[in-house]
Amino acid sequence: MGFKKKFAMGAMSALMGLSLIGGGTYAYFSSSAATDNTFAAGTLDLSAQPTTIINIDNIAPGDSMTRVFELHNNGTLDIKNVTLDTAYSVVDAQGDNTEDFAKYIEVEFLYNMDQFNEVIYTTTLDQLKGMSPKAVSEKIFNEALDGGVLAAGDEHDLVVKFNFLDNGRNQNQFQGDKLKLTWTFNATQGDGRDL
Incomplete structure (x- = not known):
């Protein structure tokens, strides 16, 4: 037998031995355990009742109108901040x-x-429209909602008084006009919790 054949046989024997040794390392005791885990997100669900706060005709300078509405947290998470976006259009x-x-x-x-009769904040609709959501929250809802928080499942009454201001001068330009107001209440959650 030549050197090449002896060498090839020796190399193959070595490889077989290594494969047997390597294959033997996978023979061991084993055990496993599985856990079932769930991450269910909570919900924020803010609603206002009634959805039409005011709908009135034939107002004149000096008139006042008081309305009550409720904010409801129908979700499963506390609402930490409520903001208000004001939009309106005037029909001249x-x-x-x-x-x-x-x-x-x-x-x-x-x-x-x-x-x-206790006023939290007074402004006009044109000024309210220009306010940032943070300013509205700080000036109105932090006071009205005891720190701004509306707990899951809670509701809170809010009272709004609208006054058609009489400036003491001729306001004939507003006769027959309509102002269409949309208030959008936005809710945000609080900081994350360590559960």
């Missing part, structure tokens, strides 16, 4: 407006029915 019946009708609609946010 005669096409003669030189001023924004919303400048003369004052809004008083009041505490609740028990403290009907």
Whole structure:
């Protein structure tokens, strides 16, 4: 037998031995355990009742209208912040407006029915529209909702008084006009928790 054959046989024997040794390392006791885990996200579900807070005709300068509505947290998570976006459009019946009708609609946010005359914040609709959501939350909802928090499953009454301001001058330009107001209440959760 030549050197090449002896060498080849030796190499093959070595490889077989290594494969047997390597294959033997996989023979061991084993055990396993499985766990079932679930991550279920909570919900934020803010609603306002009624959905139409005010719908009134034939107002005149000096008139006031008080309305009550409720914010409901129908979700499973606490709402830490409520903000308010204000949008409106004015229908100028005669096409003669030189001023924004919303400048003369004052809004008083009041505490609740028990403290009907305690004002939280007063502004006009045109100013409210220009406020940042954070400013609205700090000025109105932090006070009205006891720190701004609306717990899961809770509801809170809010009272709003609208005043058509009488500026003591001729306001004929607003006769027959309509102001269409949309308030959008937005809810955000609080900080994350260590559960």
